[in-house]
Each structure stands twice: as structure tokens, then as C-alpha cells.
Amino acid sequence: MLEAIRLTKRYDDVTALSSLDLTVRPGEVFCLLGANGAGKTTTINLFLNFVAPTSGSAKINGIDVTSQPLETKKYLAYIPETVMLYKSLTGLENLEYFAALAGRPDYTRAQLLDFLTQVGLEREAADKRVGTYSKGMRQKVGIAIALAKNAKALLLDEPTSGLDPKAANEFSALLAQLSADGVAVLMATHDLFRAKESGTRVGIMKQGRLVRTLETTEVGHGDLERIYLEHMHD
Amino acid sequence: MVMTIARKELREMLRDGRFRALAVTVFALSVVSFAAGWKHYTDVERQHLQAQEATRAQWLNQPAKNPHSAAHYGMYAFKPKSRLSLVDTGVDPYVGVAAWLEAHKQNEFRYRPAQDRTAIQRFGELTAAEGFLVILPLFIVLMSFATFAGEREQGTLRQLLGLGVARRDLVTGKAFGVAAALALVVVPATLVGVATLAFTSEFSGLRDDMPRAVLVAIVYLTFFATCVAICLGVSAWARTSRAALVVLLAFWFVNSLIVTRAAADLAAWLRPTPSAIEFQRGLERDLAAPEEMRLRLERRRQELMRQYNVQTMDAVPINFSGISLQEGEERANDVFDAHYGRLFETHEAQNRTLQWAGLAAPMIPVRSLSMALAGTDFAHHRDFVKAAESYRRGIQRVLNDDIARNSKPGVAYVAGPALWAKVPEFAYTLPSAGWALRQTAPSLLLLVAWCVASVWFASRATRRLAAD
Numbered sequence: 001m002l003e004a005i006r007l008t009k010r011y012d013d014v015t016a017l018s019s020l021d022l023t024v025r026p027g028e029v030f031c032l033l034g035a036n037g038a039g040k041t042t043t044i045n046l047f048l049n050f051v052a053p054t055s056g057s058a059k060i061n062g063i064d065v066t067s068q069p070l071e072t073k074k075y076l077a078y079i080p081e082t083v084m085l086y087k088s089l090t091g092l093e094n095l096e097y098f099a100a101l102a103g104r105p106d107y108t109r110a111q112l113l114d115f116l117t118q119v120g121l122e123r124e125a126a127d128k129r130v131g132t133y134s135k136g137m138r139q140k141v142g143i144a145i146a147l148a149k150n151a152k153a154l155l156l157d158e159p160t161s162g163l164d165p166k167a168a169n170e171f172s173a174l175l176a177q178l179s180a181d182g183v184a185v186l187m188a189t190h191d192l193f194r195a196k197e198s199g200t201r202v203g204i205m206k207q208g209r210l211v212r213t214l215e216t217t218e219v220g221h222g223d224l225e226r227i228y229l230e231h232m233h234d
Numbered sequence: 235m236v237m238t239i240a241r242k243e244l245r246e247m248l249r250d251g252r253f254r255a256l257a258v259t260v261f262a263l264s265v266v267s268f269a270a271g272w273k274h275y276t277d278v279e280r281q282h283l284q285a286q287e288a289t290r291a292q293w294l295n296q297p298a299k300n301p302h303s304a305a306h307y308g309m310y311a312f313k314p315k316s317r318l319s320l321v322d323t324g325v326d327p328y329v330g331v332a333a334w335l336e337a338h339k340q341n342e343f344r345y346r347p348a349q350d351r352t353a354i355q356r357f358g359e360l361t362a363a364e365g366f367l368v369i370l371p372l373f374i375v376l377m378s379f380a381t382f383a384g385e386r387e388q389g390t391l392r393q394l395l396g397l398g399v400a401r402r403d404l405v406t407g408k409a410f411g412v413a414a415a416l417a418l419v420v421v422p423a424t425l426v427g428v429a430t431l432a433f434t435s436e437f438s439g440l441r442d443d444m445p446r447a448v449l450v451a452i453v454y455l456t457f458f459a460t461c462v463a464i465c466l467g468v469s470a471w472a473r474t475s476r477a478a479l480v481v482l483l484a485f486w487f488v489n490s491l492i493v494t495r496a497a498a499d500l501a502a503w504l505r506p507t508p509s510a511i512e513f514q515r516g517l518e519r520d521l522a523a524p525e526e527m528r529l530r531l532e533r534r535r536q537e538l539m540r541q542y543n544v545q546t547m548d549a550v551p552i553n554f555s556g557i558s559l560q561e562g563e564e565r566a567n568d569v570f571d572a573h574y575g576r577l578f579e580t581h582e583a584q585n586r587t588l589q590w591a592g593l594a595a596p597m598i599p600v601r602s603l604s605m606a607l608a609g610t611d612f613a614h615h616r617d618f619v620k621a622a623e624s625y626r627r628g629i630q631r632v633l634n635d636d637i638a639r640n641s642k643p644g645v646a647y648v649a650g651p652a653l654w655a656k657v658p659e660f661a662y663t664l665p666s667a668g669w670a671l672r673q674t675a676p677s678l679l680l681l682v683a684w685c686v687a688s689v690w691f692a693s694r695a696t697r698r699l700a701a702d
Contacts, residue, residue, distance in 0.1 A: 048396050050701040073398025084389030088249040089242070100238045102397045142393075149397070 001184035006056035031195035034205035040188035077151035083142030087131035099148040115144040136167035156187035243411025264423030271320035301633035308336030311622040316609030322363035324610025335626040340570040378465040383475035405696040445667040467692035497591030501584035556638025596684040599677035613673035
């Protein structure tokens with residue numbers, strides 16, 4: 001569903017991403033691990049076509065993202081580190097707007113409320129203006145948008161950073177559900193624990209290279225941390 | 235899609251207290267300006283009517299006297315105020331509204347309200363045109379500078395683009411959103427204006443004004459569309475909303491305050507207007523040409539003797555003093571035509587320079603078109619001056635003709651009210667809207683060019699809109 005083929009991005013003389021080959025199949029949750037500047041966000045930006053690749057290509061559902069940027073986004077949902085919403089609109093109005101712009105203007109109020117309930121937003125909060133929301137509540141609306149879009153692929157950029165453990169846990173549960181529904185998930189994260197919990201595979205990135213790929217079922221928490229740190233040291 | 239975006243933009247603005255305060259202020263200003271325009275129009279129109287009637291009555295009620303005394307007695311011609319002048323007073327306050335029509339002289343216009351003003355009023359009166367040209371663009375800037383740049387800073391733009399929203403839809407939707415918010419302010423204000431217009435004229439008058447009123451509305455709508463496109467373009471192109479605001483405010487400032495003044499100075503420098511004294515001296519110098527006058531009269535005498543087939547002037551059956559007076563008029567008219575022609579040509583050359591300054595500021599062609607359609611630009615002034623002057627020349631011809639035909643040399647001659655009534659009442663009708671537009675065709679072209687260029691700029695700036 002998500003496919004990177006020798007995907008490379010250079011800024012002047014800095015190589016942000018070097019010849020990445022990666023495939024995320026439907027139902028897979030691929031977690032990208034690595035320090036800041038390792039190329040995780042660049043990978044996501046390349047899939048979103050926010051930056052143009054220097055060489056190689058990124059494909060979604062077999063379609064190249066640079067040649068057909070609008071077509072590929074139909075299959076894609078994106079949740080940034082901090083979901084940004086329109087402060088003067090309510091959570092429901094935000095969801096309605098983003099869903100309509102994602103090509104689903106036909107949802108009824110009840111359906112929209114249902115999405116918000118699914119992601120665990122309190123019923124009273126739905127009609128409050130987003131200006132009053134906590135970060136966790138905004139992330140939930142972000143997931144609701146992704147659910148409403150009914151996307152086949154999900155790009156997540158450190159979605160749980162700054163969330164309290166309970167909210168992060170709920171988030172992982174939602175992710176598991178999406179994965180069970182056949183969504184391909186690519187998530188950039190710093191959270192080794194969360195990666196092991198919700199990921200099917202993890203990839204360790206360093207200086208723009210994917211240096212190691214592991215099946216999460218093959219390693220324990222301790223092993224993952226040890227392997228990660230080994231790679232960070234040399 | 236586009237409508238969803240427009241609706242959301244409008245909803246956000248309506249929930250913003252700053253927008254509401256701004257909208258109420260702009261609306262109040264519009265109402266006040268229309269009210270002031272209406273008051274001014276009705277006051278001046280009443281005064282003009284009264285003065286016109288009074289000057290006509292004075293003319294008709296002259297006692298029996300020599301027709302040439304009546305010619306010196308003279309009368310006033312008043313420029314009727316067009317109803318749309320309540321939207322745009324144009325150059326009226328500067329060029330004067332009344333001409334004193336008398337024998338031998340084409341007088342300059344009198345009664346220029348600008349002469350009686352204090353320095354503070356020089357900044358212009360609050361007319362609806364001033365509001366549309368200066369205040370509304372500022373309103374548009376404040377309303378839309380953050381449309382793209384603000385969303386980029388907030389991070390929502392990233393999400394919108396991540397959803398796969400086409401940039402074209404985004405810019406069109408936002409343009410409609412701003413337009414809808416603008417309409418909330420402008421439409422009620424315009425209704426107030428139309429009501430004012432209707433209130434100041436009978437139905438037939440309103441119908442006559444319609445072509446001009448509709449064209450004025452189209453001109454201003456095109457201008458607003460241009461402003462919105464520029465604002466959206468800059469907002470998409472700027473890195474931050476602060477930068478967008480600074481650029482747009484600078485543009486607004488240059489557009490509404492700097493270019494007009496700089497261009498006026500430049501125009502006056504390229505083609506200086508003679509001072510009133512210089513102009514008067516030049517006229518007097520050319521008017522005083524006794525030798526030429528003597529030759530002219532001699533020629534007339536020969537013509538008359540040939541015409542009546544007689545040998546001496548005594549045998550000519552008409553009074554030569556009437557002919558001589560008319561000859562003096564005709565000669566003076568040539569001098570007036572040359573001098574005023576040059577003066578007006580200077581003004582028009584200055585206006586052309588000013589018009590081309592519209593390449594630097596869209597407000598300039600809009601102002602020209604607005605004045606032209608309101609009937610208050612220089613072309614209309616010149617048209618009225620021409621009408622008043624040809625009326626003055628008509629009076630002189632009627633009176634001198636009467637002297638030539640009915641008086642005898644060496645006998646005191648008086649004429650009565652029957653002759654005064656032979657002079658028709660002065661009537662002036664505003665030229666058509668088409669005429670007005672033809673006078674300012676380059677402005678029309680410039681406005682269209684600005685509108686097209688700004689839409690092109692906006693679409694180009696959004697096409698390469700960066701997510702962050």
C-alpha cells in the first residue's frame with residue numbers, strides 16, 4: 001500500500017534521506033525509530049508530496065505521489081505530532097469540515113458524532129470550541145478525521161508525544177483496530193515501548209538511512225532497546 | 235468543496251469579534267458618508283435651483299435699457315449636480331460650480347468649496363467613494379492577510395494539503411468566503427446608497443441614473459475583487475502572516491496615499507499650469523489688438539456694402555455699432571478658445587499622466603472611472619464649461635443682432651422684456667454614460683488589466699503554496 005523505492009532527498013549537501021526501500025502492506029503497522037534528524041519526518045513529507053524527492057519514488061496504492069499528488073491523497077490520512085484545528089469552530093464542525101474536504105461531505109451529524117465517540121472524545125466536548133481542547137482531545141479529533149476519510153494508508157508523525165499514558169494507550173488501541181481493518185500504517189516515533197506494543201515491524205533510521213528492520217514479534221522490549229542503542233552509538 | 239471552504243471561512247470570521255467590530259465600523263462609515271452626501275447634494279441642488287431661478291428672474295425683469303447694458307448686466311450659469319455626485323464629488327469642489335456670463339469675457343468658474351476649507355479638510359471629505367477606495371481595501375487587507383499564511387503558521391494548512399484538497403479549490407473557496415464577508419458589509423451599505431439615490435430623485439430621474447449607477451457598482455466590485463485577489467496571493471506567497479500584513483499594508487499605503495499625490499506632482503511638473511495672473515495677463519495681451527480690430531471692422535464694412543450693394547456705410551440699412559460689438563465678441567472668442575483650449579489641454583495632459591500612474595496603483599483607474607460615471611470628473615467640467623460658454627455667446631449674438639437691426643446711429647435705443655425673453659433659459663443635460671466611459675477609456679483598460687493580473691498572481695502564488 002505504501003512503497004518507497006530508492007527514495008532519496010538531499011538539501012544542498014545534507015542528505016536527509018538516502019535510498020530508502022520500504023513497503024508497508026495493508027494491515028501492517030510500520031514504526032520508524034531514530035533520533036531527531038534521522039529522516040523520519042522527511043519520509044513522511046515525501047509520501048505527502050510536501051517535499052519533492054531528489055531521486056527515487058514514493059508510491060501509494062501503486063501510484064506515484066509526485067505525478068498524481070491529489071489522486072494518491074485519496075487513499076491517505078495524515079496525523080501530525082500536534083493535530084491543528086480551527087479554534088473558533090467546535091470539534092464537530094472541525095471534523096465536518098475536514099471530512100468534507102477529504103471528499104466525504106455526506107456524513108450526518110449522528111455519523112460524525114459516532115466517529116468522535118469511537119475515538120473516545122466525551123460527548124459534551126463535541127460541541128465546544130476547539131480553543132478549549134487539550135492536546136489529547138485534538139489528537140482524537142485528528143484520528144476521527146482519519147476514520148471519517150476511510151483511508152487505506154495512515155501516516156503518523158509522533159502522534160503520541162505529549163499525550164498522557166491513558167490517552168496514548170487508547171491511541172494504540174485505535175491503531176490496532178485500524179490495522180485489523182486492513183489499513184497500512186507508517187508511524188514515526190521516539191517511543192520504543194509504543195512501537196513494540198502497536199507496531200508489526202520497526203525500522204531504525206540513522207542519518208537518513210534505514211539501518212535495521214525488525215519484526216516486533218521476534219524481539220522483546222529489552223532487546224529492542226538494546227539494538228536501538230547499539231545503532232545509536234556507532 | 236469550494237462552497238464548504240467559503241462557508242467555513244465566513245463562519246470563522248463571523249465568530250471573530252475583531253471582524254464584527256470592523257464590519258460594524260465600516261458599515262457605519264458608509265451610512266454616514268451616504269447621509270453626508272445626500273445632505274450635501276440636496277442642499278446644493280436646492281441652492282442651485284433657487285439661484286438659477288433668481289438669475290433668470292433678474293434677467294427677465296430688467297427694465298427697458300440698451301441691449302448692450304443688459305449684456306453687461308449678465309447672468310449666472312450653474313452646473314447642475316448629478317445625483318451620483320453624492321457618491322463621488324470628484325473635482326467639483328476644486329473647479330467651481332458657477333460661471334458668470336457677461337459681455338466680452340469668458341470668466342473662470344467661481345464658487346469652489348475647496349477655497350473656503352481649512353487645512354484639516356484638505357484630507358478630503360468623507361464621501362462614499364472615499365470609503366470604497368481607501369477604507370474598504372484596508373478592511374479587505376485586515377480580513378484576509380492571514381488566510382493562507384495564518385493557516386500555515388497554525389499548521390492547519392499542512393493538514394488540508396495532506397487531505398488532498400486542490401490548491402485551486404482552496405483559493406477559490408477562500409476568495410468566496412472573503413467576498414461573502416465583504417458582501418455582508420457592502421450590500422447593506424449599497425442598499426442605503428440606492429435608497430438615498432431613490433430618495434433624492436423622482437422615479438424618472440432614477441431610471442436615467444441607472445446606467446451610470448450600475449456601471450459604478452461594476453467598477454467598484456471589480457476593484458474589490460482585485461483587492462481580494464492581491465491579498466490572497468500575498469498571503470499564499472508570504473512566509474508568515476506578519477510578513478503578509480506588512481506587505482499588504484505597505485501596498486495599501488502606497489496605493490491609496492502615495493501614488494496619487496506623487497503622480498499629481500509629477501503631472502504638474504511635466505506640464506505646469508500657468509498661475510491665474512499669468513493666464514489673465516496672456517489673455518489681456520492677446521485681447522488688446524487695436525490694429526487687428528480696425529482691419530477686421532474695415533473688412534466687415536466692405537462686406538456689408540457689397541451685400542447691400544451700396545457705396546457708403548450710411549446707406550447700409552443696419553446699425554454698424556451692433557455689428558462692431560459682435561465682431562469684438564467673435565474676435566475675443568477666438569482668443570478665449572485658444573487660451574482656454576491651451577489651459578484645458580494642460581489639465582488634460584496632467585490627467586493623462588495621472589491616469590497612467592494607474593499602472594502603479596489600481597486605485598487610480600477606479601477613481602477616474604468613479605468620477606467619470608458620477609459626472610464629476612474634468613471631462614464633464616469641460617463639457618459644462620463649453621455649454622455655458624456657447625450659451626453666453628448666444629446671448630451676445632441675440633443682443634448685438636437686436637442693436638444692429640433695430641437701433642439707429644446717434645439715437646438712444648432701449649429694448650424691453652420682449653428681447654430679454656428671446657434669450658432661452660439655460661439648460662444643461664449630463665452626457666450619456668457611454669460618453670463618460672469613452673473619456674476615460676485607458677482607466678477602463680487599466681482596471682481590467684489589474685483585475686486579470688491580480689487573479690493570475692493569486693492563482694500562481696497558490697499553485698506553489700508550501701505546506702510549511
